[in-house]
Amino acid sequence: MKKILNDKPLASWFLGPKAEHADTWTGILDYIFQDYIHWRRNYFSEDNIIVDRTKRRDHEIWFDKLNTEIDKLLNQLKNHYPFHSPRYIAHMLSEQSLPSVAGYFAGMLYNPNNVTEEAAPITVKLELEAGKMISEMLGYIPENSWSHITSGGTIANLEAMWVSRISQFIPLAIQEFCVLNKYKFQIKTPNGKRADISSLDKISLLKLRPNEAIFMPRKLAQFLIKDLKIDKSIVEEINKHLKNSKYNVKKKSYAKLISELGIEHKIFVSESAHYCFEKICGVLGIGEDSLELIPVDSRFRINIDSLKGKLKNLKENEIPLGVVGIVGTTEEGAIDPIHKIQEFRKELELSKKNQSFWFHIDAAWGGYFRSIIKTKSLSLNYSSKAYSEIFESYQNETQIEEDFKFYDKTMKADWRNPDLFYSLLAMKESDSITIDPHKLGYIPYPAGVICFKNGLVTELLTQKAQYISDDKGGMKDIDKPLEIKAIGPYILEGSKPGAAAAATYLAHKTIPLNNKGHGKIIRTTLLNSQKFYLYLSQHKKYFKEIEKEVSGDNNYEGLSFSFEPLFQPDSNLVCFIALPYVWSDNNVFTRSKTSLKKLNALNKFIHKELSISSEDKEKRIYSQQYFISKTELEYEQYKYNSIKELLYDNLKITRSNYKKYGLFILRSTIMNPWHYTAYAKNQDYLMGFLKHLHTTAKKGIAKIYSAQQ
Ligand SMILES: *Cc1c(COP(=O)(O)O)cnc(C)c1O
Secondary structure (H helix, E strand, O other): OOOOOOOHHHHHOEOOOOOOOHHHHHHHHHHHHHHHHHHHHHOOOOOOOOOOHHHHHHOHHHHHHHHHHHHHHHHHHOOOOOOOOOOEOOOOOOOOEHHHHHHHHHHHHHOOEOOOHHHOOOHHHHHHHHHHHHHHHOOOOHHHOEEEEEOOHHHHHHHHHHHHHHHHHHHHHHHHHHHHHOOOOEEEOOOOOEEEHHHOOHHHHOOOOHHHHHHHHHHHHHHHHHHOOOOOOHHHHHHHHHHHOOOOOOOOOHHHHHHHHOOEEEEEEEOOOOOHHHHHHHHOOOOHHHEEEEOEOOOOOEOHHHHHHHHHOOOOOEEEEEEEEEEOOOOOOOEOOHHHHHHHHHHHHHOOOOOOOOEEEEEOOOHHHHHHHOOOOOOOOOOOOOHHHHHHHHHHHHOOHHHHHHHOOOOOOHHHOHHHHHHHHHHHHOOEEEEOOOOOOOOOOOOEEEEEOOOOHHHHHOOOOOOOOOOOOOOOOOOOOOOOOOOHHHOOOOOOEHHHHHHHHHHHHHOOOOOOOHHHHHHHHHHHHHHHHHHHHHOOOOHHHHHHHHHOOOOOOOOEEEEEEOOOOOOOEEEEEEEEEEEOOOOOEEEOOOOHHHHHHHHHHHHHHOOOOOOOOOOOHHHOOOEOEEEEEOOOOOOOOOOHHHHHHHOOOOHHHHHHHOEEEEEEEOOOOOHHHHHHOOOOHHHHHHHHHHHHHHHHHHHHOOOOO
16 A cells, blocks of 8 residues: 555654553653752752651651542543544544643643743743744744733633724724824825824724734834924823723723714624634623624535625624634534635725724634645745645645545545635734644643734733733834733733643644644544545445444345435534435435434434443443534524525425424544554544444434334
């Protein structure tokens, strides 16, 4: 068998399903601990030994107790789900890479608190460095951007919307300052035309391009100092004004402000949005009802025409706090057409509306997909080239079709279509991006990341706390390029693990965020997802062969079954259902009529068999062959019309039934890095999974569709 995809480095990055790399890991972790011990001993080595050997003997009883409890803990943990295993094809969980564990372990021993450099002299720098690597992968210019680690995607998304709101009001505070002092300060409106800031109404100032708002304090200071020759001390006055202005929503009441302005904030995101956006609306005080859920299409990508319609028809006083594109929806792995959202933003800016908005990307799941397009030809200075040209050179360079031949000659990777590629490319045009290293970064919790394209947002954010920072806040030297040395003053969270920073840093340093490094892991997961999709699609065709193999039976009688993937995956989540089928007299396999209630019952049965819930007291993981997860398409979330093609055209589910029952679906996250290597060793876990699904579905059909029920 010809192996095209070189798995050599990939297979060394993780512990292995059978802990194959255990010796190496033990060696490295022990080395880190030994080194740490010596670090302690060498610090004032002449100091007395306080816990001497005699004293240590007194501790034995307590250590015995401790060890007993450790044993109990370890025994309990053995019932934990085997995320590392190629048999775990369920939630967004998998292996952790060796460098991330080693980095975390080292960091954990020293236990730095990355809220301030004083409590984390080393790991704050590592966090900033890791942030730069990630922002570069995402297409931002690392020197101009600002990224840091959060507890996860939820807080990262919250922070993006928080920062969007703070910067959105900056122009109003600047206008106030200019009116007060009679400065004729010119700013750029979204359509590119210049205007005196005092001549603009307040609502249009809320609709400027985010960058215009963020740069505004600097631009004003430069104008006053350079053009009007005003003394440099004016910088301090601007800072003071911005701080005390009623438009400073960090300090002054937001509720009062919006009622005075008569405005309403809204966040736009597709129906597939992660539920954290509801929390975010609550926390920001704009209310869950202000979340505008845009319909999806039958592949769960945002319906761009609906989004356009919504934004074009907004009332004058309805202000977008953010328009959010999702790269890798949590339930379906769908990738929104980011390039089209960006094109539309430009269109809106140049239209009569003369309006822009904060463009945020929730790539908590899919941010790392971008590592597969970080190739040699795709360096940072590709901004002048057309997307189609970049796509072509990418294809020439990577020759990915060869990889597919290895798996299956007939397989065609849909994510290689230009639309998905352009979506990934266009991510760099956004204002902020959420990405979760603790998901597809294969890094231990907690590690989310928020990246801001324009790092000057930090000057608008400073939360002053004397004990963590000397930063007084506001604009600093207006001529100096951006230089961010701290984290604590600019973030929502307080104490945070330096260990997570060390883990993220070491992982990305040693498994680079490009197509030769991390991209290899991502690519295998994408390939495997297409492969599993294919297996499911072809189940009908191979039904008899599979049946014979799993049960030895060649004459299947009665009601039969097969599987239907709900859409071809954009990325590495495969959603599907099992359905009843029948053999007709002329031996043709066709779908059998079913009620939605029974269909859901069948899939719930399969889910129950392929998972262990807290109620399953008698189930043990050592007897659990495979794991799957589920989700439900519900009327309140996905409108019937959004996914009518799927619900009605394909499955003949009526609106009223959908409303009543929803559709229960099976969901497999295919992110295990070992599927490929195992396949090369003739162990096809995905086929094994299909066969197990087959056996389980057969049981389910017998149970649920038997005559009595
Ligand atoms: C996981 C996820 C989140 C939330 O991230 P946490 O790290 O769980 O807080 C947000 N958005 C998307 C698309 C996600 O997949």
